[in-house]
Amino acid sequence: MRALEGDLSLLSMNTATVRKQLALPAIIEACARRGIGAVCPWRDQVQAAGLDATARQIRETGIGVSGYCRGGFFPAAYAAGLRAALEDNRKAVDEAKAIGAPCLVLVVGALPGALTGKPAHKDIGLARAQVFDGIAATLEYARSVGMPLAIEPLHPMQGADRACINTLEHALDICDALDPAQTGALGVAVDVYHTWWDPKLAVGIARAGAKRLLGYHVCDWLVPTRDLLNDRGMMGDGIVELKKVRGLVEAAGYTGPVEVEIFSDTWWARPAEEVLDTCIARFRSVV
């Protein structure tokens, strides 16, 4: 396993981690100042800061980019036709390209309307079929501009409203179907929060291998977890075997950064500088 203690170049901060405290330019500045290796920004943050300005700031600070969040949500857009779903995802691909991201992370979507408590239907099989078609169509465009797509399986508790791909196995089955040659154009982002419980996690990580492991995200699973969305833990505060999972990912050939992504009302309520410093300390000690 790689030694992380002295090397922040392998740390990436998903910018959602301090999104409530700082705007994107200030997040990038605070990360760069600390020597953090990379960031993974979100579309709404980039939109607020301006795409060109963000791309310029990233170039000028020399900070890396571990990914771009996020494309996907295919079934919701499907209501207006596959064309609409694709149009938005093509834009996301272009933005990812503009900021120099190595991949576009896909949160694929689920039952349309469920996110606002009004699901249009209950047919998860239909949602999964639309997701498959949406990824296939987006992949065609993404290939043409050289932007890899990273399917992120979400925790099953988010299967109705956010992503109906809920296991690494399911995500890899889609990769096999759409990119059987393992060209690197389609892969997965493995987030411990979503996958730690999976009895087939080790098998899935090995199966993904270096060609399909496009991202590795960490936080922690708290006991108790008080909210299905915004109660993720700081690394070390929960029960995820972080070093064990990183060992699996690295044994499979992953050489990219470790991205910290914490959605947490608790940590959003603390000063950004404290959150970032805590992430660095935990990255060095428990990740």
Added chain:
Amino acid sequence: MRALEGDLSLLSMNTATVRKQLALPAIIEACARRGIGAVCPWRDQVQAAGLDATARQIRETGIGVSGYCRGGFFPAAYAAGLRAALEDNRKAVDEAKAIGAPCLVLVVGALPGALTGKPAHKDIGLARAQVFDGIAATLEYARSVGMPLAIEPLHPMQGADRACINTLEHALDICDALDPAQTGALGVAVDVYHTWWDPKLAVGIARAGAKRLLGYHVCDWLVPTRDLLNDRGMMGDGIVELKKVRGLVEAAGYTGPVEVEIFSDTWWARPAEEVLDTCIARFRSVV
């Protein structure tokens, strides 16, 4: 598929559904009065009412029993040795026998101490190994008295604190290992709340077949779900494809009752009679 509309004999009430409103004798009485076919009582409720008195009431009312909740929690008991874990589970088997239950439902347990927020360790692989050993040892006793054990895979969001068997596939792998001859001594309880999201649910139900499908539980998955434990929905209020899943279970050969099990602060706050009548109405219309 079986026609449920006119036949409450196929309805079972898990007694946790109205546990906050009524003591067990009153629940059994209210169910029997409505012509509900069966109940599935919990150990603490039986203990409060008395085992002999409960067994007698069940006999006298003529109501059926769809299962007994619950054995398991092996890793927690393991702290005091496998013997302690087994002793409590043997008692549960005996109680199940006394009330005439067709199976003892196993909620297998997970990281010891996690349920109180103080996990003794994070090694889910170890917990799973202890669960396997615990089931194996309990099975030996359960076989000797003729009490089938039903492993209930719980939702992955409960994988740290309540049950580290979180997929039907995992549960069936254990069945294959411990009862390869499919004698009926070991099987599964399929609860839609825990399994609806699983892309391999249909495959798993077919694989289980009549010999291993020992229970079928329903409620619904709400969007949004506000609590990881006590926000289950009344059938029809969420996004689970209830008729589709029952169709799968029945196509696989399941002929037992449909058990309603709702942990819900919302429904616990309503009068028990209203809850039971609503369960009956929904059983007839959407299950």
